[in-house]
Amino acid sequence: MHPLILVLNGPNLNLLGTREPATYGHETLADIAELCRRTGERHGLAVEFFQTNHEGELIERIHAARGRCAGILINPAAWTHTSVAIRDALAAVELPVIEVHLSNVHKREAFRHHSFVSPIALGVIAGLGSNGYRLGLEHFAQLLKGIHHDQ
Ligand code: DQA
Secondary structure (H helix, E strand, O other): OOOOEEEEEEHHHHHOOOOOHHOOOOOOOOHHHHHHHHHOOOOOOEEEEEOOOOOHHHHHHHHHHOOOOOEEEEHHHHHHOOOOOHHHHHHOOOEEEEEEEEEOOOOOOOOOHHOOOOOOOOOEEEOOHHHHHHHHHHHHHHHHOOOOOOO
16 A cells, blocks of 8 residues: 555635735646645555645644654645644654745745744745645655655
8 A cells, every 4th residue: 555645735725726826826726636646646655635724623634644644745824834733733743744835935024934833844845836745745755765865
């Protein structure tokens, strides 16, 4: 059986495609889900894709990943900058976490420069649009095959 990677998306990402396209592009969340599914297929990963606008629901999905998933790729969206609870949930399940953002948060408003998640993440990808999801999944595939990159 292929290792399972959980791809999680936080609030407002369900609006992708129509939401501030100059910042987030024209792809919809369904397009990104499909990209993740295809990337997983190509690299021997099973991918579970989930989006919610409810913080507690995201936390419960993170808890349920323990012992079931090999890693979590997460775009916490606005909760990146506000949620100690999501960071604590991710730390609690002791799985490798890759944080991804469509936009380059460091080039935007100052309140987007701090992430509660980054300190517990294996790595962070920002500003590469949906390609960031693909690259994050490819990194998990390499990691699971035992291919290591020196820092
Ligand atoms: C985002 C960046 C966040 O600052 C913002 O709140 C989002 C999306 C991104 O993917 O670029 O909703 O995570």
